Amino acid sequence: MILIPVIDLMRGQVVRAVRGDRASYRPIVSALCEGSDPVTVARALCAHCDSTRLYAADLDALTGGQAQAEVIARILRALPDLEFWVDAGFADAQGAQRLRERVGEGAERIVPIFASESLRSRDDLAQCFPDREAGVLSLDRRDGQRLDPAGCWEAPQAWPGRVIVMTLERVGADAGPDLATLREVQARSPGTKLVGAGGIRHAADLDAARDAGAWAWLVASALHDGRLPPVRHR
Template sequence: MTVIPVIDLLQGQVVRALRGDRQHYRPIVSALCASSDPLTVARILCDHVAARQLYVADLDALQGGVGHVAVVRQLLEALPGLELWLDAGFADVSEAHALGAALGPLSQRLVPVFGSESLRSRAALEACFTPSGRGILSLDRRHGERLDAAGCWDSPALWPSRVIVMTLERVGAGTGPDVDTLREVATRSPHVQLIGAGGIGSEADLALAQASGASAWLVASALHDRKLPRMST
């Protein structure tokens, strides 16, 4: 099981995500690192799990504000061996392309995450994952309700090769992985690489997630709370 560390950015700082209640997120307080500076936190988390990918949720952009382009640039420049997965509330592929153009050559290591909560329409979904595209789809839900104006959940023929299953009420809660939803998605598209998000609170949770079909999991709180051991390559 691959652990992909997560940093949630809000107003220039890393915050602790909890159950998707973004209005109440606060700067991270961590047993692993004594800072909420994005680069500092990213370095420590990636080192702790020997990560080759880093997931960044730009919460300001997700909520319609100004995104953290300068921070994303800093992360890409300072962590040259890393692939950066970015969810910045992209409503369509043109927004991801605009960010890539602003980043120049650094964008070669940027992978846009298109969240079902953000995509504006079915047409936007259809345009995201062309054969040359590198994007990832995130299927987002909260308390059993799909966040999905574009109809992503019911369009497996349009899914890319990597799909995130995001259960927002479990984010930061340590209540265990949502294996039922994971298995549901796997049934819809058996050949897709599934990445889970939310609920991990122990090594046992990771083992359960892997047994349920996940190849990787997005993790933040369990790392900050030292509930997962240091990992090596």
């Protein structure tokens, strides 16, 4: 199973995400590096995980502000081999294209995350994924409730090849991964590569997630707290 490190960006720095309560996030304190500078944290996470993938949640954009294009561009310049998964609250495919235009050089390495909490309609869902590799869909839920105005959860025929199962109350909560929801989504689309998010506490949780059918998992807190050992170079 692939481990994908995560950074949560707010006002130009990396913050610690806890249970999706975005108003309470504070600058990250990490065992892997000093400070909360996005490039420093991104480098440390990718090195620790031996990863050329990084996921970023742009909290400025997700809370109604403008996407942090300059920060995203800095990270892309600093990590030239990076495949950068970015969730910036895209309501449609045009939103992702506008961010790419603002970022400029390196923007072709952005993999847009189209989240069910942000997409407006089934038509927008279809337009975001003209092919199965055009981006990643995030199926979002909190406290057992789907965040899904467009009805993405009920449209597996429109899903791309990679789908995140995002259980927001598990993020940063040391509560264990939500494997029941992962299995529910897998039953709807057995051929889809599923990426879990939230709840990883230690290596045994990763083993359980793999056994439940996860292709990859998004992780932040367990990395910053030193609860997952470095991934050996492949």
